[in-house]
Amino acid sequence: MGHQLLLCSSIPHKKYAQTVSTLEALTGLQKPQDIATYTIITKPHNVFKPKVEAGKVNQIEQYYMKCTTTWDDKASASLDMASPVITGQSEVKVERLFTGEKKKQWTFHIADIPNAGKNAVSAQNFYESTMVHYHTRGTKPITSSEKKPESQQENADEIGASDSIAQEGKADNDDDLMVVDDPAAESQPTVEKESPVSAANAAELKDSFLQFLEDLGYDVINQYWVKGIRFFHGDIVIEIFKVFIRDDSDTSRSENDTRIPLKLLDETNTFQIKTYITYPKGTNVDTITKGSKDLTHLKGTLNNLFELEVPDRMFLDSRVSRTI
Amino acid sequence: MNKAETNGNAAAASASIPVDSLELIRNRLHQVHQSLRKLADQINYSNRNPKAKLPGYLSLHGQFQVLITQLHSLASHLELNSDILRTTNAFPLPSFPTTQQEGLVTTLLRKKPLPEVDEWIDAAIAECNLFNIPLLKDDELAEWCYAKAKQLESDFVFDGFYTEKQQLYLESEEGVAETERKKEETAAKEEREKSIVGTGEPMKPNSILKFMTKGL
Numbered sequence: 026m027g028h029q030l031l032l033c034s035s036i037p038h039k040k041y042a043q044t045v046s047t048l049e050a051l052t053g054l055q056k057p058q059d060i061a062t063y064t065i066i067t068k069p070h071n072v073f074k075p076k077v078e079a080g081k082v083n084q085i086e087q088y089y090m091k092c093t094t095t096w097d098d099k100a101s102a103s104l105d106m107a108s109p110v111i112t113g114q115s116e117v118k119v120e121r122l123f124t125g126e127k128k129k130q131w132t133f134h135i136a137d138i139p140n141a142g143k144n145a146v147s148a149q150n151f152y153e154s155t156m157v158h159y160h161t162r163g164t165k166p167i168t169s170s171e172k173k174p175e176s177q178q179e180n181a182d183e184i185g186a187s188d189s190i191a192q193e194g195k196a197d198n199d200d201d202l203m204v205v206d207d208p209a210a211e212s213q214p215t216v217e218k219e220s221p222v223s224a225a226n227a228a229e230l231k232d233s234f235l236q237f238l239e240d241l242g243y244d245v246i247n248q249y250w251v252k253g254i255r256f257f258h259g260d261i262v263i264e265i266f267k268v269f270i271r272d273d274s275d276t277s278r279s280e281n282d283t284r285i286p287l288k289l290l291d292e293t294n295t296f297q298i299k300t301y302i303t304y305p306k307g308t309n310v311d312t313i314t315k316g317s318k319d320l321t322h323l324k325g326t327l328n329n330l331f332e333l334e335v336p337d338r339m340f341l342d343s344r345v346s347r348t349i
Numbered sequence: 350m351n352k353a354e355t356n357g358n359a360a361a362a363s364a365s366i367p368v369d370s371l372e373l374i375r376n377r378l379h380q381v382h383q384s385l386r387k388l389a390d391q392i393n394y395s396n397r398n399p400k401a402k403l404p405g406y407l408s409l410h411g412q413f414q415v416l417i418t419q420l421h422s423l424a425s426h427l428e429l430n431s432d433i434l435r436t437t438n439a440f441p442l443p444s445f446p447t448t449q450q451e452g453l454v455t456t457l458l459r460k461k462p463l464p465e466v467d468e469w470i471d472a473a474i475a476e477c478n479l480f481n482i483p484l485l486k487d488d489e490l491a492e493w494c495y496a497k498a499k500q501l502e503s504d505f506v507f508d509g510f511y512t513e514k515q516q517l518y519l520e521s522e523e524g525v526a527e528t529e530r531k532k533e534e535t536a537a538k539e540e541r542e543k544s545i546v547g548t549g550e551p552m553k554p555n556s557i558l559k560f561m562t563k564g565l
Contacts, residue, residue: 089563249561294547340559341562
């Protein structure tokens, strides 16, 4: 378990250079660290309904889980944050994550809702775990490849993907996770799991990360890419980034290009800024209070550059039952 | 002169005495007298005992200040009551024992300063002239300094962001052309900014966080 203190802000694109220079001067970091991550947001597919009994803790919640890994293909490397991403002009296309045999570190992240009350900074508990995943294509039993591609194809058709994707899906059902962001996809793994035959197959398909998530009891509901830079100021981490999502409207793509086009989540090219300090479990309160003061102090220091604010806790609420 | 008449005269005389003014002045004189005596005592004491030191400079200075204040106050009171004092004539009442107290009467009735006091006054005036402090000139100098300071200040107050040279250049033909070009550049830049930013409102950090939390 960890504890995170957080303040957020955003800056328009034109202030990027100024902000970066200022932060370089402030932190003494000549070259900020790059951030390039790919995140899948998942949701538990079995609803957990504990029997309400007197004298027992009945408030048991289910949480969304974030699975994050690095985004280290050519698109990420060539994407310069200093130049804007303009819809229709700039082209950001990511490689399919699950092509090729690669080792990936995945970080699972479940966060509690931030503390209530009027605080100078947002304080939140979270749980994290990291897994190393070796992707192997493997040879699959016919039964599974018959069963799965079918549904995958449906899925692919639904979102209007080109034929090449569908074929790709048929050939290798592992490498098209990027396509699976349609609600329809969520229902089918459950079905599969219920049948004993496919459960047996699933055991052989354990090499797929998607499969792993399904076995874990989670469905993929969305995905995003984050690209930006990171500064360190004392214990404080300052991140400046943009969030990308899959661009389904992009039709210019050629038949053979299996890469996935991306667009900005916020098309105004606004940069998001997160400043946070993370503490391991059991850090004493004094240290956390000091961290909180440090963050507030940083807020004061950067006041004329951008205004750091406490994010609304309701927006950081990752409990499944709540729908905001 | 019978006794009743004498009493009547005394009453009339006492009625016409400017008691208030005299009393105030007497108080002031008393204070000055006290201060002077104290100062004299101290100096005499140190004169008599060679071992004893004179009071410290600060204490002497303080006493001198007090004395000046007292004298100033006295002078202002004399000035204030000058009319009454000038028109008042002092004379001994018939009941005063003139013969026994002759010395005191002559002292009290004396209107002119003593010859030695006259000498002091003359000496003081002469000395003052000798000093010849050019007070007016001082004022002139002060005025000149003030004007000069103002002028220097105005010389070093800068308006705008250009030096004189740059200002001249900007007013020349080339400068005008350059300004024009820069304006165009700025406009083009703004146009570019617009295409970058797009038309929509930027998303709030909260919304982004929500997306990053729940995918919505």
